[in-house]
Amino acid sequence: MTPTDATPPIRLLLCDDHAVVRAGLLALLSSTAGIEVVGEAGSGEEALAMAARVRPDVVLMDLQLGDGMDGVEAIRRLASGAGSAPEQPAPRVLVLTMFDTDADIARAIEAGATGYLLKAERPEELFAAIRNAAAGRTALSAPVADRLMAQMRTPRPALSERERDILQQLARGLGNREIARALFISEATVKTHLGRIYGKLGVDTRAGAVAVATERRLLG
Template sequence: MIRILLVDDHAGFRAGLRALLSAAEGIEVADEAASGEQALALVGRAQPDVVLMDLTMPGMGGVAATERLTRDHPHVRVVVLSMSDDDDSVFAAMRAGARGYVLKGARKAELVRSVQAAAEGEAIFSPAIAARMTAYFAERERSEPALPELTRREREILALVAEHLTNPQIAARLGLSQKTVRNHVSAVFAKLQVADRAQAIMRAREAGL
């Protein structure tokens, strides 16, 4: 039996959620809280496996309550159940330790699955939230430069090394002294932990330079 603690400041919403979840096999609503402070006070007595946590409540909000709860009761899984679907809310909840994020208005099957998944130690997200997270990380990956450990100038020089240019040719191309180019090439080798130009060229091609 999965024990649930409901945390939301709207009594009517809690009542509807209790009725919905209580009708699901294998789920028991252990208690309810109307605020983050009340949730922290009840969790020891209620002994929930999963906490369904609203974010926006008077007093201690859901993010702060999640952070405290997951720190003091690491065995308890928190799933945020909120109207807020903006990136700031989602990632604040994840940083606080939430195991999932489900939007209010989700169908019964989605809510039940989120509770079951969290109890099993899985992370669970509403489809819309999962799609936005995927897009967010894909955009971050695209915006991050290849080989971020290198400076812009070092990446530029590595790209020319990958074109099989010699140090004098690179110096002429970029208007630098040969000594400066040698220093940059040495720095590239050290940062990439390669021994020679052939290995550096291989790393450059792997990175798409």
């Protein structure tokens, strides 16, 4: 729907740890009909506190926020209504990021993001995504939608019992040698299993594997 004078503007909160990016978005969005930027935040913690005060309809959220709470945790808390008054609906959260790995997309959407947009998008795509998010509709960049469709067509195989055991040890912060000792296997075997785990979870780091496993409740 095209915004009119009778339609209240969409209240938007920006969250990005780069001040220059926030300034650019503010300049771009402030002149856009039907969208009102009601606040800026440079961290997940600040976004939660500010959302409780300014009551945005949509939060435009980066995933990488430097030290402290990351974007995914902020999404989870915002989407659950954390910090909102009982009568206040939880804001929609629209991811705006440079990162489009399968793991990043899955974590954000599982945390409650309404949409996932890449910073390479044209301004018109961003405006449309904000309006769709405010209306409760899913908003995805074309490359992100393609990735999700590919995942649905070729779902990743389930983790084996041994791979789950190794993930449990990873979550405890153990190194390969310690995992090998704990599970009575060789370090080479641990490395082989880790490679398979990374492939199944769509990650390439130990921290990424633990993060995705936690999101998918694979560690319980």
